[in-house]
Amino acid sequence: MNLVQQKFTGILLVLLSFSCAQVVAPTGGEKDSSPPEIIEAQPPIGQSNFTEKSFSIEFDEFIKLRNLNKQLLVSPPLKHELKSRIKGKSLVVDIEDTLKANTTYVINFGSAIVDITEQNPVEDFKYIFSTGEAVDSLSISGNILDAFDLEPQEGFNVQLYRGNAFDSLPIQSLPDYVGKTDKDGNFSITNIGKGTYVIFALQDGNDNYLFDRPDEAIAFASEVLSIGSTKTDIELFAFAEDNQKQFVEKVSTNGPLLIVQFKKAWQNPVGFQPLSKNGPELKHFEYGLQKDSLLIWWSQNTDQEFALIVSIGEDFKDTLSFELDSLPKGQKLKVDDKFNETYPYFRSVPIAFNFPLDLTAVDEDKMTLTRLDGKAISFSTQIGPPNTQTLRLDFKRKEDSTYKLTILPGAVTDVYGRTTDTISTEIAFDKAADYGRLIVKLDTTVASNRILQLTDANGKVLREDFTSSLTTTFEHLRPGQYGLKIVFDENQNFTWDSGRFLERQQAEKCIILKQKIDIRANWDKEIDWIIAE
Missing domain, CATH: 2.60.40.1220 (Immunoglobulin-like)
Known part of the structure; x- marks a missing residue:
């Protein structure tokens, strides 16, 4: 083999080796799941006699801020926003306010500080300092529920005011301490000084810590809060005042x-x-x-x-x-019902029309009701309820049976003098065995002015008992899940009423049975409900 051939063969072998090689992406290490760690804070976290106009936090990796405006919470609130910037691996925060003397400040960044690669957050990071000799160390915690449906309330400001005067503090003054509720309605406020406080919660619609809009929901404790040690059982009930004008x-x-x-x-x-x-x-x-x-x-x-x-x-x-607009010429009165449902055997039959009926123009002689074998059945009619577009048909009916109804022209007339075409349909009824029954027995010494409500699984009120009896029976319930609720009707107006802050009036109290109630067909269900003071 000559020299040229040798060189050519060598080049060919190199090319073949490259063409046969697999292209493999470089493999990295395990995914970083650790949040940034604090290396140093200047001044240190927990600094007393704080007089600086800025502070910095150095981390062990590069960071960035995510949703800082939504996450940041400063207690007590400042008149001017903090100015935050990233400098290398450090967070630098400038303070433009004149700080209060002898006050502990808590700057809670929530989960706004994250690393730049995997977005791992530094959870619930707080920078704390005091302008006085020592950092206050007391705390409170609790939760906020909606006063009507007892659902947890997220995003409420929980605000503390020094002193014992309710007056118009939340309307005119910024709070001395502030916290915020989470998705479960829970809140905590840390680093509080010993003393007496008014506690007020606000669904702050304009982020100014003031109760200055009629649509802002609120909650407050009826009594002042004396804080000498940590408190963990505060429960507040939120409501929106019923002060909206009619229009x-x-x-x-x-x-x-x-x-x-x-x-x-x-x-x-x-x-x-x-x-x-x-x-x-x-x-x-x-x-x-x-x-x-x-x-x-x-x-x-x-x-x-x-x-x-x-x-x-x-x-x-x-x-x-x-x-x-005028009515179309020649248009007749029509029945809205399709008569394709099975009617409850224990109720009269509602027949819905598309216009209100003339109360004086029902002619029962032009209506016939028979069994399927043709035997005539006597009946009576009345207009309403629920409105004058409904004709109710009542008669002695048997369970699990079907009847034939005929309505001739002129039997019913609307307020415009129009009548229907001939209507002929079958009406079927269900039976008692299709339903269940619920017996509720209350064990309570609470005042009798209460409303017992039966609700569906989603909380919609189906029936109400205003008798304040200790035993209530709900008949004819379709199989399914139900709930129970009690409204303590303090002013006895047969409905739930909201509260008013300036009058120190709480919303009327409600309690809801925690477990849902399963009703089965042809079964009785008995519930013993103990109602504490």
């Missing part, structure tokens, strides 16, 4: 129907007065079930703009302008 939230029309939706339910009677004597004729009106809406049906031919004054007692008055 018309929405006005809508559907043909000749005007619907006025109010912001909240009313206590006083609602009145209305047309502004023009030449407006459409009033045919019918009624109130919504929750007493927060007004429904008015006007005359059939109403293609025009119209104005109306609506008032509630002496407290509210408003002028509404709207445009009504």
Whole structure:
């Protein structure tokens, strides 16, 4: 082999070796899961006689700040925000406020300090110092629940004020100490000085530590808090004050129907007065079930703009302008029900129509009710409840049975004089064995002005007992999960009432049975509920 051949062969072997080699990504070590560690703080954490305008924290690796505005909590609050910056592996914080004398400050960074590679946070890191001779060491902790549904309240400021005067402190003054509730409603405030305090909690809508918005939920202790040692059992109940003014939230029309939706339910009677004597004729009106809406049906031919004054007692008055439409010509009264459900055997049958019925124009002679074998059944009717669009049919019925109903034209007439086409349908009923029953026995010496509520699994109220009896039976319950709740109705107005801070009035107390209740068909369930003071 000559020299040229040897060189060529050598080059070829090298190329072949490269082409046969596998490309493998370099392997690293284990993923870093450790948070940054503090090397040094200047001045040291826990420094007394603090007079500096800044402090720095050095870590063992490079760091960054994440969501500092949401995480940072300074107690007591400062008028000017802290200025934070990263310098190498250090966090430097500048203080622009004039600090209070003889005061312990806690600057809680939460989990805002993280390493730059894996975002591992330094959890609940606090820089603490005192402008006095010593760092205060007392603390309090507790939790905040919603006063109505007892759900934990996250993100509340828990604020302490020195002294024993409730007055308007949370409205006008910044707190002396502050903490914040977590997702479970728990809070703690550390490094508190010995003394007497007012404790107040605030769902701070504008981040200024002041109760200055009507929609901000609050909580407070009725008595002053004397702190001489650590306290761990503080429980507060949050509520929003019912101080929102009444107003018309929405006005809508559907043909000749005007619907006025109010912001909240009313206590006083609602009145209305047309502004023009030449407006459409009033045919019918009624109130919504929750007493927060007004429904008015006007005359059939109403293609025009119209104005109306609506008032509630002496407290509210408003002028509404709207445009009504006429009813389509030839349109008949219709039944909204599809009659495809099985009706409860223990109730009259509700037949829903699409317009209010004429209370004086029900002709039972044009209605027939028979068994499936054709035998006639006597019956009675009435309009409502829940409204005048409902005709209720009542008769002696058997469980697990089916009947045939026929409604001829002219049997029912609406307020516009219209009637239906012939309606022919079957009505089926269930049986007692389809239901369960719940017997609730209360063991309590608490005052009798209470409301016992039966709720579904999600807390929606299904039934209420206002009798204050120690034994209550809830009949005819569909199989499923239920809950129990008690409202202590202090003012005996048959509803839950919120509180007011300036009057030192707490929201009415509620208690909820912790476990859900399983109801089975054709079974009785008995619950013994001990209610403590």
